Amino acid sequence: MQGSEAAVTRDRAAEGRSPIATQAARRRTFAVISHPDAGKSTLTEALALHARAIGEAGAVHGKAGRSATVSDWMAMERERGISISSTVLQFEYRDTVINLLDTPGHADFSEDTYRVLTAVDCAVMLLDAAKGLEPQTLKLFEVCRARRVPVVTFINKWDRPGIEPLALLDEIERRIGLQCTPLTWPVGPGGEFHGVIDRQAGEMVRFERSGGGSGAAIEEHLTPDEAAARFGGDWVRATEELELLGLTGADYDRDTFLGATTTPVMFGAAVANFGVRQLLDVLVDHAPAPAPRPDTEGRERALDTPFSGFVFKIQANMNRAHRDQIAFVRVCSGRFERGMVVNHAATGKPFATKYAHQVFGRERETVDEAFPGDVIGLVNAHALGIGDTLHAGPPPVSYPPLPSFAPEHFAVVRATDSSKFKRFRRGIEQLDAEGVVQVLRSNRRGDQAPVLAAVGPMQFEVATHRLDVEFGVPTAIEHLPYRLARRTDAEGEQMLRTAVGVEVLVRARDDTRLALFLDQWRLRSVTNDHPKLLVAPLLAGESA
Known part of the structure; x- marks a missing residue:
C-alpha cells in the first residue's frame, strides 16, 4: 500500500474515534536493535535526518570536523563508537509522530535493551549484510518473539561486499523461523549497490550519495524498462530473484507481520542514507499504532x-x-498534561509532573501534552523506580513490573579517596536506580565496599567511568570469582553462612537476598547437602 492510499485508509478508520484514540493512531513507537557494529546508531540518525529532525548526520568515528551521532551522547560512547545506553528521539514525519528508541547493541547491556522492548510497539532489526545473523541478533529476535513484537528487518551496509540476498533470507527463516517478505530488493550485488526494486510500486529507486554522505541520498525513480536499459544484467538478476520469491509465497501480509510470524525485509546503506526514506515510509504505513x-x-x-x-x-x-x-515514561493511555498530579501506584502517593520534557538524544524541551505511544521525561523524579506505574484518578492501575536479569559477574568497588565517600555513595545509589549495575551489600564488607553485580563485565567499566566523570570519584575495582546468583531467604542465609565458595548478599534496591556461587557444580553440591535450602531463580522461567 502506497503512502497516499494508507493515509486515506487511516482517515476513514479515524471516523468515530475519540480524540485520544485519534492521536494514538498518529504515533509509531519503535526500537532499533542489532548486534554491535551493525550500524544501529548510524541508522537512528539517518532516520532523524530524513524526517528533517536534524540538518546533518554524523558518524561516531567520522572524519575530522564531522559531528558525533545525536543518539550516542555519553563520552564513553563517543570514544568507543558503541551504544552503551538507550536513548529516545521524537520527531514528526508525514503527519506521524515518531518515537524512536535507540538501544545498546552489546550483549553486556541486554537488560537495558529488554526494558526498551517493553515500551515499544514494533522493532527494526538491523543486520550487517556481510555477517548475517550474529549471536546478539538471535537473542534479540527471541525477545521480540516472546513479547510478540512485530519486527521489520533492515539489511544494512549493502554498499559493501556481503552475503547473497537469498542466502540471507534463507538464514533468517532457517534459524529464527520468521518468514521473510521483502518489500524492497537490491539491484546490484553487495559493494555495487545501484538501488532497490520497490515491490509494491513496481519501480526501481536509484540512489546517489549526497556530498560527504551527511545529507539525504539523491533518489531517481525508474520504470522497469528504464532500469533494464541502464543496469542490464544486475536488473535481470534482481527480477529473477524476485520471481523465485514470488513462487514461494514471500509476499507481504500485514496480518502475519503484526502477528509476529513474518518480517518485512528491506535493503540499504545507512551511512550513505540509502533506503532510509523507504524504511520510514514502511514504518508509518505498516507498523502498528x-x-x-x-x-x-x-x-x-x-x-x-x-x-x-x-x-x-x-x-x-x-x-x-x-x-x-x-x-522515561511510556504513555499507555489517556492524555498527559504537564503539571497534572498523578498517583504513584507503588506507594499510593500523589506525584506532581511540573517538570516534563520531550527528549531528543540528550537535548530536551518542555512538553505540555502527550498521548499513548509517546515517551515523556519526568525530571528529578527521584521517587520513581524502573517499572513503576503512574496513573490519573481512580480506579488504580498497575502495569507488570520489569524483571532484573540474573547477574553473572561480580566485583567490589571502593573509592580511592576516602574524603569523597559521600559522593561515592550518592553515585552508587544513582547507578543502582538507573539499572546500570545491581548494587549488593553485606555486613561483612560494609557500605564503603559495595558489590556490583552485572550481566556483562563492560557494565563495570561504565559504572567506574561514570563515577569518575560525573561524580568526581576515582575508584578501584576488585573482581570476585562468583558466576551464579540465586534468590534465597533468611533461613537459607543461615544455612549458607559457613558454606565454602558461597556468599550471601542483599540487593540494595529491594532487600532481596542473593546467594552467590562459584559455579554450577558448587550450586549442585550445596543444594545436595541442604535439600530444604531455597535457591530460586531471579526471573520466571530461568533454569534453577
Whole structure:
C-alpha cells in the first residue's frame, strides 16, 4: 500500500474515534536493535535526518570536523563508537509522530535493551549484510518473539561486499523461523549497490550519495524498462530473484507481520542514507499504532481511559548543564498534561509532573501534552523506580513490573579517596536506580565496599567511568570469582553462612537476598547437602 492510499485508509478508520484514540493512531513507537557494529546508531540518525529532525548526520568515528551521532551522547560512547545506553528521539514525519528508541547493541547491556522492548510497539532489526545473523541478533529476535513484537528487518551496509540476498533470507527463516517478505530488493550485488526494486510500486529507486554522505541520498525513480536499459544484467538478476520469491509465497501480509510470524525485509546503506526514506515510509504505513496494554491483572486498559504509563528507564547527568535525573515514561493511555498530579501506584502517593520534557538524544524541551505511544521525561523524579506505574484518578492501575536479569559477574568497588565517600555513595545509589549495575551489600564488607553485580563485565567499566566523570570519584575495582546468583531467604542465609565458595548478599534496591556461587557444580553440591535450602531463580522461567 502506497503512502497516499494508507493515509486515506487511516482517515476513514479515524471516523468515530475519540480524540485520544485519534492521536494514538498518529504515533509509531519503535526500537532499533542489532548486534554491535551493525550500524544501529548510524541508522537512528539517518532516520532523524530524513524526517528533517536534524540538518546533518554524523558518524561516531567520522572524519575530522564531522559531528558525533545525536543518539550516542555519553563520552564513553563517543570514544568507543558503541551504544552503551538507550536513548529516545521524537520527531514528526508525514503527519506521524515518531518515537524512536535507540538501544545498546552489546550483549553486556541486554537488560537495558529488554526494558526498551517493553515500551515499544514494533522493532527494526538491523543486520550487517556481510555477517548475517550474529549471536546478539538471535537473542534479540527471541525477545521480540516472546513479547510478540512485530519486527521489520533492515539489511544494512549493502554498499559493501556481503552475503547473497537469498542466502540471507534463507538464514533468517532457517534459524529464527520468521518468514521473510521483502518489500524492497537490491539491484546490484553487495559493494555495487545501484538501488532497490520497490515491490509494491513496481519501480526501481536509484540512489546517489549526497556530498560527504551527511545529507539525504539523491533518489531517481525508474520504470522497469528504464532500469533494464541502464543496469542490464544486475536488473535481470534482481527480477529473477524476485520471481523465485514470488513462487514461494514471500509476499507481504500485514496480518502475519503484526502477528509476529513474518518480517518485512528491506535493503540499504545507512551511512550513505540509502533506503532510509523507504524504511520510514514502511514504518508509518505498516507498523502498528499504540494499542491497549494489559495491566498486572491481565485486563487491557483502553487508550481513551485516564492517563497511565510506566517507567522503563532512568538516566541521570545526560546534560552537565542540568545535572539532573530523568525518568522515561511510556504513555499507555489517556492524555498527559504537564503539571497534572498523578498517583504513584507503588506507594499510593500523589506525584506532581511540573517538570516534563520531550527528549531528543540528550537535548530536551518542555512538553505540555502527550498521548499513548509517546515517551515523556519526568525530571528529578527521584521517587520513581524502573517499572513503576503512574496513573490519573481512580480506579488504580498497575502495569507488570520489569524483571532484573540474573547477574553473572561480580566485583567490589571502593573509592580511592576516602574524603569523597559521600559522593561515592550518592553515585552508587544513582547507578543502582538507573539499572546500570545491581548494587549488593553485606555486613561483612560494609557500605564503603559495595558489590556490583552485572550481566556483562563492560557494565563495570561504565559504572567506574561514570563515577569518575560525573561524580568526581576515582575508584578501584576488585573482581570476585562468583558466576551464579540465586534468590534465597533468611533461613537459607543461615544455612549458607559457613558454606565454602558461597556468599550471601542483599540487593540494595529491594532487600532481596542473593546467594552467590562459584559455579554450577558448587550450586549442585550445596543444594545436595541442604535439600530444604531455597535457591530460586531471579526471573520466571530461568533454569534453577
